[in-house]
Amino acid sequence: MFRMLLGSVLFAAVGLAHSAGSEMVQDPGFKLGGRSAVELSADWWKWAMSSPAEINPVRDMSGAQCGTGQKGAVWFLAGGFGSSKIKRSCTIPAGKHIFFPVINMAYWPREENNGFTCDQAMKNAAMNNDTALDLFVELDGAAVTEPKKYRARTRKCFDIFERVPKSQMPFNAYPSASDGYWILLKPLKPGKHLLKFGGRYNTTSTDYGRMVQDIEYEISVN
Numbered sequence: 001m002f003r004m005l006l007g008s009v010l011f012a013a014v015g016l017a018h019s020a021g022s023e024m025v026q027d028p029g030f031k032l033g034g035r036s037a038v039e040l041s042a043d044w045w046k047w048a049m050s051s052p053a054e055i056n057p058v059r060d061m062s063g064a065q066c067g068t069g070q071k072g073a074v075w076f077l078a079g080g081f082g083s084s085k086i087k088r089s090c091t092i093p094a095g096k097h098i099f100f101p102v103i104n105m106a107y108w109p110r111e112e113n114n115g116f117t118c119d120q121a122m123k124n125a126a127m128n129n130d131t132a133l134d135l136f137v138e139l140d141g142a143a144v145t146e147p148k149k150y151r152a153r154t155r156k157c158f159d160i161f162e163r164v165p166k167s168q169m170p171f172n173a174y175p176s177a178s179d180g181y182w183i184l185l186k187p188l189k190p191g192k193h194l195l196k197f198g199g200r201y202n203t204t205s206t207d208y209g210r211m212v213q214d215i216e217y218e219i220s221v222n
Contacts, residue, residue, distance in 0.1 A: 021142030050163035063088030104180020121177035135199035
């Protein structure tokens with residue numbers, strides 16, 4: 001009897017831990033300020049490509065640049081370009097939703113374009129996500145359940161260089177497309193938080209087909 005009771009208590013504790021992580025995540029079909037995960041994913045890529053390499057949050061290995069280019073009610077967190085194992089520290093203002101990719105791809109045309117279409121961009125962005133493996137999201141030790149249900153695929157193409165300053169002479173990168181797994185966290189309580197996320201692709205595709213993401217953030221909410 002004692003063993004059965006102990007097992008039940010342990011199971012309940014583990015269940016609560018897992019649900020606690022998921023409770024901080026907006027449902028996949030959310031609308032925040034009229035924007036869905038699909039629309040935010042396009043905005044995230046425009047943000048990710050808008051800064052030069054020396055201050056780019058995706059290339060940053062410490063978190064020192066996590067505030068670069070942030071605006072509005074949603075705070076973007078970066079993964080890494082290609083396979084990445086990164087630990088960062090980031091201070092985020094209280095009241096901000098937090099949006100980030102578990103793992104994702106984006107495609108856009110070369111400068112000369114050569115007839116590259118929106119359908120091609122979307123197909124290429126999707127190629128590795130169908131077989132993504134080992135996706136994980138963990139907030140303060142609590143796992144988010146079923147991260148694969150948070151897939152978001154752009155259905156309208158965009159220009160990934162839209163936010164790049166004209167002084168840097170970006171070319172028109174329409175049609176760009178994004179596909180991957182995206183999480184929107186509700187605003188975190190003030191204080192310290194630990195966020196971990198990542199996964200891996202499992203294809204023979206030469207386009208990041210074996211990419212692995214393993215990202216950790218120490219977050220201070222003020």
